Amino acid sequence: MKIRENYSLKALNTFGLDAKARYFCTLHKLSGIRTLTAWQQEHPDLPLLFLGGGSNMLFVNDYPGLVVHMRLETLEVLGQDADYHYVRAGAGNNWHEFVRWTIDQGFAGLENLSLIPGTVGAAPMQNIGAYGVELKDHVYEVQALDWRTAELRDFSVDECCFAYRDSYFKSVEPDRWLIIAVVFRLPRHPQWKTDYAGVQEQLQDKVLDARMISDAIINIRQTKLPDPAQIGNAGSFFKNPMIPVVQWENLKVQFPTMPGWPQQHEVKLSAGWLIDQCGWKGKREGDAGTYAKHALVLVNHGNATGAEVWNFAQGVIASVQDKFGITLEPEPRVL
Numbered sequence: 001m002k003i004r005e006n007y008s009l010k011a012l013n014t015f016g017l018d019a020k021a022r023y024f025c026t027l028h029k030l031s032g033i034r035t036l037t038a039w040q041q042e043h044p045d046l047p048l049l050f051l052g053g054g055s056n057m058l059f060v061n062d063y064p065g066l067v068v069h070m071r072l073e074t075l076e077v078l079g080q081d082a083d084y085h086y087v088r089a090g091a092g093n094n095w096h097e098f099v100r101w102t103i104d105q106g107f108a109g110l111e112n113l114s115l116i117p118g119t120v121g122a123a124p125m126q127n128i129g130a131y132g133v134e135l136k137d138h139v140y141e142v143q144a145l146d147w148r149t150a151e152l153r154d155f156s157v158d159e160c161c162f163a164y165r166d167s168y169f170k171s172v173e174p175d176r177w178l179i180i181a182v183v184f185r186l187p188r189h190p191q192w193k194t195d196y197a198g199v200q201e202q203l204q205d206k207v208l209d210a211r212m213i214s215d216a217i218i219n220i221r222q223t224k225l226p227d228p229a230q231i232g233n234a235g236s237f238f239k240n241p242m243i244p245v246v247q248w249e250n251l252k253v254q255f256p257t258m259p260g261w262p263q264q265h266e267v268k269l270s271a272g273w274l275i276d277q278c279g280w281k282g283k284r285e286g287d288a289g290t291y292a293k294h295a296l297v298l299v300n301h302g303n304a305t306g307a308e309v310w311n312f313a314q315g316v317i318a319s320v321q322d323k324f325g326i327t328l329e330p331e332p333r334v335l
């Protein structure tokens, strides 16, 4: 495995930011992990970062350590029982191609997560979700490696501590575990989730199958979200805030049209709505801005630097804080 120096990450992050990695390598085989361990022993003070599709990262600065690009691309059908098909996907597989592969095998479950950019290995990091489905609904186990000791461990769904855009790997032990594969449990008798805005309209009264739902989701996403190949972005830039019920009741008096979805002990708000109300939709400062059709998506119109996008994000955070008293939290990893 070759370790390169001063490597440009521009083509490897969906914001299209021209950050450089001081050191860079691509991991095609698990045996390459030995090189990483040896490198760490030689450079104990430098950090290490795993990179998938770079679709959930904002590089504000050059990366001072080693960036490891994950390309482990195995795919296997493991078998089935009365209720589920089991498949194992290597971390470096493209997520959307993997979803379509499961559909080609006649398996359902992941169709609502179609067209999410990135890799299989990064999907558990923030428990990706869309259109009423989250990754955790279909994971059987996550196979990960403690890259410092080469200890291999299978994490059950409970051990992954999945939550809204969160997991054990993201919050409890960040950067310790290299996810090498995910085993999925896909239902043999699926229950379709089509009650999300826009999905019903696309499907109308058709007899449903996974491919049809996947196609509908792809259509909706292509009309709503910017394609990173055309305009740099990382999807939703902020998490939807969760606030206590009392705060929600007070805000509802001041802002009667504010949307909110009661969860167990909290209420989930729409970050997009809050940002829109502060007048940010379609705004632009230099080449950093919000997408004209969706205030929640920050974009790089061409030559913005990571610092410019991050400054723009700070402006959005400050005005939502001023108007609503709510602190927005970025969804991508800011480096």
Ligand SMILES: Cc1cc2nc3c(=O)[nH]c(=O)nc-3n(C[C@H](O)[C@H](O)[C@H](O)COP(=O)(O)OP(=O)(O)OC[C@H]3O[C@@H](n4cnc5c(N)ncnc54)[C@H](O)[C@@H]3O)c2cc1C
Residues within 6 Å of the ligand: 014, 049, 050, 051, 052, 053, 054, 055, 056, 057, 070, 091, 116, 117, 118, 119, 120, 121, 122, 123, 125, 126, 127, 128, 129, 130, 169, 177, 178, 179, 180, 225, 226, 227, 228, 233, 234, 235, 236, 333
């Ligand atoms: C247009 C667009 C739409 C999007 N829509 C959605 C959506 O609907 N729902 C949603 O949840 N997200 C969405 N996202 C965000 C993003 O696609 C997901 O978070 C995706 O899972 C990131 O995958 P990645 O491979 O690009 O991860 P990266 O950005 O490369 O990495 C993200 C994090 O995971 C870590 N990581 C990556 N691979 C591994 C590994 N193998 N082991 C350990 N750590 C690893 C990285 O170190 C980093 O901390 C969208 C992004 C874009 C650009």
